Amino acid sequence: MTDAGRKEDFTKSIRSVLVVDDHPLFCEALSATLESILDLNNIQTANSLTNALDLLNGGLEVDAVVLDLNLPDVSGVDGLLRLRAQTPKTPVVVVSALGDNRVITAVIASGAAGFIRKDAPRDVLENAFRKVWAGETYFPEDYIRPSGEEGAADETEQIVERLSSLTPQQVTILKLVCEGKLNKQIAYDLSIAETTVKAHITAILRKLGVHSRTQAALLAKEAQFSALLK
Numbered sequence: 001m002t003d004a005g006r007k008e009d010f011t012k013s014i015r016s017v018l019v020v021d022d023h024p025l026f027c028e029a030l031s032a033t034l035e036s037i038l039d040l041n042n043i044q045t046a047n048s049l050t051n052a053l054d055l056l057n058g059g060l061e062v063d064a065v066v067l068d069l070n071l072p073d074v075s076g077v078d079g080l081l082r083l084r085a086q087t088p089k090t091p092v093v094v095v096s097a098l099g100d101n102r103v104i105t106a107v108i109a110s111g112a113a114g115f116i117r118k119d120a121p122r123d124v125l126e127n128a129f130r131k132v133w134a135g136e137t138y139f140p141e142d143y144i145r146p147s148g149e150e151g152a153a154d155e156t157e158q159i160v161e162r163l164s165s166l167t168p169q170q171v172t173i174l175k176l177v178c179e180g181k182l183n184k185q186i187a188y189d190l191s192i193a194e195t196t197v198k199a200h201i202t203a204i205l206r207k208l209g210v211h212s213r214t215q216a217a218l219l220a221k222e223a224q225f226s227a228l229l230k
Helices: 002-012 024-038 049-057 078-086 101-109 122-133 150-164 168-178 181-191 196-209 215-223
Strands: 017-020 041-047 064-067 090-097 114-117
Touching: 017 024, 017 049, 024 041, 024 122, 041 049, 049 078, 049 215, 064 078, 078 090, 078 150, 078 168, 090 101, 090 122, 101 114, 101 150, 114 122, 150 196, 150 215, 168 181, 168 196, 168 215, 196 215
Parallel strands: 017 041, 017 064, 064 090, 090 114
Antiparallel strands: none
């Protein structure tokens, strides 16, 4: 098959991509590269997770999301977890300057379809998307699961997998719990009944395997970079 034929076969199912990155120059360069690689004209951008979720909640439909982990309004894999909760069937490819093996392990455990370092060349980016659209998970070629730290790596994966089991509403409520808000305040912020908040928190505690709001908040913080890289 010719290069043109391979490109047509690869892109025929790709209609639109959302790029979430808060650095304008990198976002512009990445969008241009994706447009060239995927032959796309429909590339949307967002400079924060909040803006990205607003676009998706507003009806934007995309075939993939390209996400930078280091955004102004989220820390660690929290943004990825919230995005995955909102659009569980949309593949999310993380592009980040934080290429530590422990971060990559947590990112993949959180449900990302692939991890690409920001300094990766064009051919690596194209190969990554080809693998993702073939249903594979893309890892950097030099990725090595943290050796000598199997217990810590397994624990990290278990934490993010439990967090990944939360519904979009539960993820939002857990975020507000982490901010120290009471049930009444959460109910007001989300325009729902306080009894509904209590029911969600009960479900959150059960899914996370903890017994208190404080334990749930601590578990969520274990998915932040400060914990992943300690």
